[in-house]
Amino acid sequence: MESFGVNISSSTGFTLTGFPEMEGLEHWLTALLLLLYAVSILGNTLILLIIREEQSLHQPMYYFLSLLSVNDLGVSFSTLPTVLAALCFQARETAFEACLAQMFFIHFFSWTESGILLAMSFDRYVAICNPLHYSTVLTDARVAHLGMFIIIRSFCMVFPLPFLLKRLSFCKANVLTHAYCLHPDLIRLPCEDTTINSMYGLFIVISAFGVDSVLILLSYVLILRSVLAIASQEERLKTLNTCVSHICAVLIFYVPMVSVSMVHRFGKDAPEYVHKFMSMVSLCPSNAQPNYLFHQD
Template structure:
């Protein structure tokens, strides 16, 4: 009985395991992850710099893209400290409160990314289906209000999670299966009733990711309907090409996220621990790395901005 009455204060730290199945390859794994971090940080920083410097990119589409880049930087910096500590410095211990803070920011940026992708899909819908009113519908003020609303929604959804965990007694092994703190991982450890935590976690997944994904799908159904009304096949392809970058961003975010969620809820006893770890890593590492690459390759104004920046640097040298 005493162990159940012991509050969370008795648990001072968690042990992050990372990739125990890949023992002996830690140096290669650390090098790969550091490379991914470098690509993510440099790529997203370059996108932000180009949008800031190029006056022609001061448009709603690129404002949302800059929000996406800031968010991807947030995802990278949220996981970086414990990844470095676990894989590079062999210090897997993390303080309990630090773990909860990291969990908050990881999930906060995930919910924010979902909201940004929804806002970007609305931008594409207005640009294609109602182009004459684009500048009046998506004003700078409305874009700013949209960004603030996305941040407030994410904060309000994630804010209760640390407190719901803190109220529970922890009497099991304090070993986590990742190199960072995730709510589905932490919720396995309390020995008290976690029904409220599980129900709230499911509620916010459905109300945020579920609603956002349905609205994004609806926007593309309307976009496709509008595009099919265009007589010229060349114009159809040209119009759809403006959505390719966003569609790729949606897929590389939602497919790993759904896989992770399904694996944690329904594949606990069937999937190997390495599969869980790899899926979670893909979910957190792939979008911040690929988003700037996709937008750099598929968006001509961004390409021109990169060329301009490189040309200026050559002139300075």
């Protein structure tokens, strides 16, 4: 049977897809996606410039915000080339190695963003629950070390994925579901057993998104308990207001991912373009970050 297998790594590669089911509206959907990309790129670039120039923003929370903006730019530039090529120029072929590289960066930036949001929740916890020690706990050196840890953690988790795929032979149709390369999409194509790939993918999802989301929730339970101990209602609202932007960023990051997962599992009868569009929107970086520049004290 293996004589009929085709090893894609030695052939042309993969074929990306757009929205062929919506031939009449494909241009409008493409325009909407490109608008989201433009807003994200311009918004995050503006955030970086403002934080760099404004000395009063040289604080731990804004250092994390800068890292989040850089990460969001990484997500945009990782997916934009193939989205442009597939949807605007109908260039749907991508090489095997290029596809693996794109997959690596997409998942790397996704895990990194989850870690940054967790670090931001820790920042809010210290600022609200232990404000007198805020400057001694979150020093510039510790913020830098925490940022390096988040990046190294993400790299170590994603690094094995391309190698686990390269060891497989691909003998099924080499057509991907989206206009970019994702690990869950790629492991559908090999003709060999992909149990190891699936189990490792599940492991890093639980160890990153699962653990991070639980710790973020725990931090806000502790924050809420501390806020409710404040006697003045005005002070309660003022304190909670410093968390609004971070909560929005967390929701914008996690809700689309959960929604995509729910649609894939329980909305199998939905049109294919619904799955594709929701997946693309979930990878368009969040733009809740600008609110930090106006809601933090």
